[in-house]
Amino acid sequence: MKLNPAKCSFGVSFGKFLGYIVTHRGIEANPEQIKAIHSIPSPRNVKEVQKLTGRMAALSRFISRLSDKSHAFSETLKNPKDFKWTEKCESALHELKANLTTPPLLSKPLLGEVLLLYLAVSEHAVSAVLSREEGTKQLPIYYVSKALLDAETRYSHLEKLALGLMAVVLGEYDVIFRPATVIKSQVLADFVAEFSPALLPVLEHEIRLRNGIEEEGECTLHVAGSSNVRGAGVGIILTSPAGNTTSRAVRCNFKATNNKSEYEALIAGLSLAHQLGAENIEVYSDSQLIINQAQGEYQAKDDSMIWYLAVAQRLIKMFKSCKLTQISREQNSQADALANLGSVLETHTQMSIPFLVLQWPATLVEPSNEEISAIEEEETWMTPLVWYLEDDILPEDRNESRKIMKEAARYCLSQGKLYRRSFSGPYLRCLTPREAARILVELHEGDCGSHSSGRSLVLRAKSTGYYWPTMAEDANQNAKLCDKCQRHAPVSKLRPEYLKSISSPWPFRKWGMDIVGKFSMAPGQKVFLLIVTDYFSKWVEAEALSKITDVQIRKFIRTHVITRFGVPEEIVTDNGPQFTSQFQGVLQRLGHKALLRYTSTPSI
Structure with a gap:
């Protein structure tokens, strides 16, 4: 094997590498690629627009908020038969050519150096720039931009910002959040300034809405349950002191009586209020039995009512104050309408009410670690690993100890949770058998379930961020227990046993x-x-x-x-x-x- 002298360069101060100009100052855009965009005329058809976007993609790492600037071009590609090159498209083309007149100089990161990531959001795209500090300057390393899908454009701006962080991709790195400081580069200042002003009022409003639940005062919770021949339903209306309302309509995919559905409504409402950070709450329900049992005036005799009452009282203790009040069904009409999956909400504005599905009764939820229980937590496959990683405790058997020490190198503890290290992705949270069963059911036949099985279901569980040793066997077993999979699976044409040869092909031959x-x-x-x-x-x-x-x-x-x-x-x-x-x-x-x-x- 010999080197090609024509493709080798030694001791040069600059040169072309992978389509870029690499110098001692940094990485520069290829002048030929910039000239190709400057020389392109206004497109007259879809093919010329595609040629323009292709040339822009070649310089994507040098163009700030590329997806936002090319949004006008993308609109022309949605209807190829009715092509229109509007003034907005022409203005975007001139702006793009003006920005490429002085392209930025990209810097090269050093090994072990802490890098800075600036995020920005617009109505149509999320963008980021990776930079590094050199003395008193901040030098850009890479620009990246992502156009939002139709569903993603309806996210709140805070959710768009979280989407821009791409937590899954950056999961293997140490990411630390720091408030924005003084920007020491004009290029970075332009990047942030192009996004921020128009979005600040909207972002402040979103923050106020999210923090409204934590303001002083009491939150009001209306709950109602309903049970009929078609199933059981739960209705929840939570109102913050600031007047913000959160509504939930929940369907129970298990048999439940009226009293059980009322308890499910109370438990689901208290859980929602606790998740949103409420500390003082006043609960209204039209069930006399549930309210009096929760207040201790009535005694629960049935086993199922005792279990539900224990779960409800545990949730009530999580609040500083919790008042329970019985009201008439007329006063609780909105929550009752949600419980019956109706549409009698007294509102004049458009509302989006998520429709959730409970796969298990609330009594099957594992108690929190803070609750004092006489029943000891059962040991799982994670217990020996946790004991070793947390307290350096090993089994007495030498072979078993050696096995635990070898396996522990693939796991780590974080905030009391066991995680399995991944080669190229984020850490995978380890699950108990009970948690694994719930995750499999949700991934297999939940809201976004595809009724996959076998290897496909295992890969989906791992991409979601979960792990347990018996994933393959549990995935196959879960698919076998799914009623819909058994009913709609393709009918096998294979015979139940191997064919056997016969001595005569027809009778009396x-x-x-x-x-x-x-x-x-x-x-x-x-x-x-x-x-x-x-x-x-x-x-x-x-x-x-x-x-x-x-x-x-x-x-x-x-x-x-x-x-x-x-x-x-x-x-x-x-x-x-x-x-x-x-x-x-x-x-x-x-x-x-x-x-x-x-x-x-x-x-x-």
Whole structure:
């Protein structure tokens, strides 16, 4: 192998590498690629617009907020038959050419250096710039931009910002959030300034709405449950002190009575309020039984009511103050309408009410670590690893200890949770068997479930960020227990067992003939038995004879076989003299193709 001198460069101060100009100052855009964009005229059809976007993609790392600047071009590609090059598109093209007049100089990061990531959001795209500090300057390293999908454009701006962070991609790195400081580069200042002013009022409003639940005062919670022949439903309306309302309509995919559905509504409402950070809450329900049992005035006697009451009281203790009040059904009409999946909400504005599905009763939820319980937590496959990583405790068995130490190198503890290290992606959270069963059900047949199984379901669980050792076996078993998968699975055409060869392809084609005897003398001095058996149907023809001759055999075949079932194609006999004399010639004179095959003993 030899080096090509024409492709080798040694001791040069600058040169072209992978389409970029690399110098001692940094990485510069290729002038030929910039010239190609400057020289392009205003597109007149879809093909020319695609040529323009392709040239822009070649310089994507040098163009700030590229997806936002090319949004006007993308609009023209949505309807190729009705192509229109508008003034907005022309203005975007001129702006792009002006920005490429002075392209930025990209810097090269150093090993072990802490890098800075600036995020920015617009209505149509999320963008980021990776930079580094060198003395008192901040130098850009890479520009990246992503156009939002139609569903992503309806995210709040804070959710768009989280989307821009791409937490899954950056999961293997140490990411630290720092408030924005003084920007020491004009290029970076332009990047942030192009996004921020128009969005600040909207962002401040979103923050106020999100923090409204934590303002001083009491949150109001209206809950209602409903049960009928079609199923059980739960309605929740949570109102913050600032007047912001959160509504939930929940369907229970399990059988529940009216009292159970009312308890499910109370538990779901208290859980929602606690998740949103409420500390003082006032609960309203139209169920006299549930309110009085929760206040301790009524006694719960049924086992299911006792379990529900224990879960509800545990949630009530999480709040600083929790008042329970019974109201009439008319006063609770909105929550009752949600519970019945109705549309009687008293509102004049458009609302989006998420429709959730509960796959398990609330009594199956594992108690939190803070709750004092007399039942000890059962040991799982994670217990030895956690003991070793947390307290350096190993089993007494040497082989088992060596196995735990070897496996522990692939795991780590973070905030009391066990995670499995991944080669190229984020850490995977380890699950108990009960948690794994719930995750599999949700991934298999949940809101976004695709009823996948086997390897596909395992890969989906890992991409979601979960791990347990028996993923493959549990995924296959879960698919076998799914009713819809069994009903709608393709019907297998395979036979339940291997095919077996048969000695005769159709009835009365092949016969086996033999002589049995000598028996005790019967009337007529008959001591022999002449038998023929069909190989396919096992049909038997027999006749008792006093002696066996070729004449009697020919008469027997004509009477019992040929006249009844037709001329056979093959007759299997032994090599007895009665069968080897003139029997074959007689069969041939009958005008058929019968084959007389001799064996030691006919297999019939």
